[in-house]
Amino acid sequence: MKLQYDYPKNKDSREITAYTNNYGRSDNTDALGQEFTFDLVSNPLDINMKDLQLELGGKVMFYNDDANNNRTSTNDSVDSTAETLVFSGIITDEKKSGINKYSYTAYDYAFYLNKSEVLFQCNDIDGTTALRQLCEKCNIKLGSVPVIYTKIKKVYQGEVISDVIKDVLKQATEETGNKYRFEVRGDALYIEDYKDLILDVQVTKIIGDYSHTRTLADMKNKVVIISSSEKHEQVIAETADDEHINIFGLLQHIEKIDDKDASKANEIARKKLIDLNKIGETFNLKLLGDDTVRSGRILHFDNDLLDLKGYFLIKNCTHAYGQNHTMTLALNKVTVK
Structure with a gap:
């Protein structure tokens, strides 16, 4: 070292x-x-x-x-x-x-992306073009960016650069259901689809500190879409899981969207319910360290004893470098298409 x-x-x-x-x-x-x-x-x-x-x-x-x-x-x-x-x-x-x-x-x-503010206008351009133009305007080296067809029409006035990127990706996720990760590696910004972040590494044996928690804290079994306009609070779309409401009670999420996206409201509601209508599970464990592993990556496990089977998103990752290199992970189970 x-x-x-x-x-x-x-x-x-x-x-x-x-x-x-x-x-x-x-x-x-x-x-x-x-x-x-x-x-x-x-x-x-x-x-x-x-x-x-x-x-x-x-x-x-x-x-x-x-x-x-x-x-x-x-x-x-x-x-x-x-x-x-x-x-x-x-x-x-x-x-x-x-x-x-x-x-x-x-x-x-990435520290600078969280601190610097920008004036930036998107005139009904696709998400990929918006992100490229933002990086060019802010002199940010772009390592990669996915193809995003979602149209962006918005003016960002004095907003932090990272918040602009998050908003563009949020609009894309609401329209397509695809989720994105952005991070800095070296001196370049990388924006990628989560499905492209599956690690092809051999998962080592668990060496300690294993735990598994389940919670209803973040579950939502009904989604209501309303206009973000202050002129009215019209419900544009809604969807619910009646079976889960009968079991767990009503857990409602209200999502505001721009009027220009009203035609997509039903699809946004459907995808948001799929994302939120589930019991939250987190697996915490300690492994031998591998420097290719960091948060936002997806690992595959096949461990019957600990019920660690399938694909898991790394939510938190901590590497410790001493006599041995170890890493402590917090994982959420995900479905990979």
Whole structure:
């Protein structure tokens, strides 16, 4: 493993692996960007270990040994010196504990998508074109974008870039039912359909911390579509699962749509009910680490003992890099078409 630091303002570029530890990398599907955390020792009482602390805004690059993936005591002797860059981002937070311990938090470059606002107008253009034009306007390198035929007609005034992207994808999902993921890898933005994020990796044996929870907290068994116009509150469409209402009681979701989308209201209601009308299940488990695994990916399991069978979306993913590389996952079962 190797951690590199770069702060051009002070012409400070150095490898900091020798006096850092507790590396962690995490992300989840409800937030944009990866978080990377680590500790650093800078001791003012030791001439060889003083003034080593880092600057906010400095860049960090974390490389992991390829042999450190899916590593166990039985394959510890893997002969590989290759390293892969698994995180690159900027330091945003610092915490000092005592006289010599510094804890740092860094985020990948999606950080800027969450902070910068934009003026952007879509004149009845398809979603793919809208996303390309947005990235061009904001000087964002685009790694990939799916084909989205949904027409976008909206003016975004002073909205955060990431919120504009979310809104375009939300409109596409409401029309087609397809769900999308966007994230930054390296210095480029990738926007992809979830069905294209199925990982072709061998799932290792579960090594601990397994749990399975079920909940009705987010279930909705009736969907009502109304106009977003303030002039009236007309119900445009509605659909319900009467059997589930009899069992669980009425759990209603109200969705507002633009008047221009009124012709799609029944289809939006149908797809929204399919998405919401179910018991929520979350599987939490700990596996040997694999750097290709992160939130938003889909893994396939075939474990009868733990009832882990089928495809599962990774909602949360936390990698811990120490003597062993492990990852802790929160999974939701999904249907892959």
